[in-house]
Amino acid sequence: MASGIARHLGIPVVRVRIAFVVLLPLSGLALLLYAAFWAVLPLQARTAESPPQRRNFMSLLPFVAIGLGLLLAQTLTFGFGALGVTGLAGWLVAIIAVGAGIIWHESDPERRRQWSETLPRVPWLGAVVDESDRRAFLLRFIGGGVLVSVGIIGVVAVYSPAENFGAVINGIIFALVGLAGVAVVAGPVLWRTYNQLRAEREGRIREMERAELAAMVHDQVLHTLALIQRNATDVKAVQRLARGQERSLRNWLYKPVASPTERFAAALEQAAAEVEDTYAITVETVVVGDRETDERVGALVAAAREALVNAARHAKVQTVSLYAEVEPEQLSVFVRDRGAGFDPSTVEDHRHGVRGSIIGRMRRHGGRATIISEPGDGTEVRLFLPTSRESVTTGKDGS
């Protein structure tokens, strides 16, 4: 601080410090000036200058001690001598100073170094406002409380032997005014310091996010682009690569990562992704609502997957629509394509996939499946699974 003013005014640091020390006993003028300069003076670059800043603070300690001594001497000589202030007041000041020193030295060196980096001018403020360590905070809080209590009790004790009640009241008022003064001076500084700490923490979080993004782009996107260039002649491969990368980017950007083994929507999306990868088609997936999975829901997902595979194999189209809705009383899934289609009455018997994996599976688990198709007009597979309690039991009985 003193060095900041010194640089600002272009005079030696020591002179500024001496000026402060001399001003200190005079009605707190020095404190007010200190606070004002603190708020007004521009911040200086921290990074390169951290070590000298730390040393400056340490070199400030003797000046503080001298200032306290002057204050004490002044008090003993002129101010409150008539009211019976003895050397006790000096002891009180000494107790407070020692207490603060202990708190400063108790905090571990690593943390102190961090404070010094964040707040080169007043590392000790870091100790007061750093909220990341609850235990240290508690320690400081109790320590501060003890010191303040000792101060107040001391003031009362100094005045009460005179048996003058008015003097005791005066003493308490004096102490309160003193505390209020400290609060006024320290408040803005604490606030600034808190903001600085927060800014630094946010900066670190941003840095981590950037690193994560860079890793993702490097591991996935660049890799996929390289593969696409190598496979430029193979349309299917390029499509599959691009679609796979798109899906993974979307998941990374927009979606919560739910486990396919736990959630219905995640399981369905995973099934769709597998079909996309295997058959190089696009499955337009829309899921409304969500719920936990269980054995029956798993069967529904498997049936939906089978329907998707059928569409991918036989419909001869690029896009298949998958829509699922979770309602309180039932789950429904629709798989639709605008492809070749077939005549269900003639083909169904030969298609094990349709009979066993879709219709049979749904029936075994207490649901039902309908297949609507016409040659040339696409196919839609509709799957329904009731979820009410009775149907759950009948479903179990039936299987």
Added chain:
Amino acid sequence: MPARGEAGTGMSELPEQQRRLRVFLVDDHAMFRAGVRAELGVHVDVIGEASTVAEAVTRIAGLEPDVVLLDVHMPDGGGRAVLDAMRRTHPQVRFLALSVSDAAEDVIGLIRAGARGYVTKTISPDELAAAIRRVADGDAVFSPRLAGFVLDAFAARPDAPVADPELDQLTNREREVLRLLARGYAYKEIAKELFISIKTVETHVSNVLRKLQMSNRYELSRWAADRRLV
């Protein structure tokens, strides 16, 4: 204001069965603009394009196109900023949002800012032309995913307070239409499935759009934000 629209009719040189629509493109990717321009050229007149929000706002105000194809993600506020700047002063210009993003927050946000529809950039040229025509006629265009979002956001929840039933709830018919849209049905197919006319389907979708834009339902914004955060 209507006089401007008629002036636009006079300007089209080749009246087909319907006059050709004047379309404006806003997208910060030049390659994408060129692609859309080439694909749409046979269906509509692409009368201009812009790559930034500021350029879009000045040029759209000058040209007064029928439909603006609006990219969602651009620097300086994206499609949302263009909509906010234009909606008050040029209510006759219709906006169709076109994006690669399927995030609920973006989709719902654009619609609530005044876009008449939302389609993804993977849409086929014919479907895009149909969507532009539909938006120009004052109807709404919902992609399957947007339909799914609306069903999700308007789902009947016991804890959801309904302030205005007319705006805050979907009718059963609207729900049915949205479900079919989400299942990948075209308007014509929906009409056939529900035994109603295409015009009725369009009316239902427009009503849903109005509810989506006007409803103060708490879930809408919270739901869209939650989809992103969870």
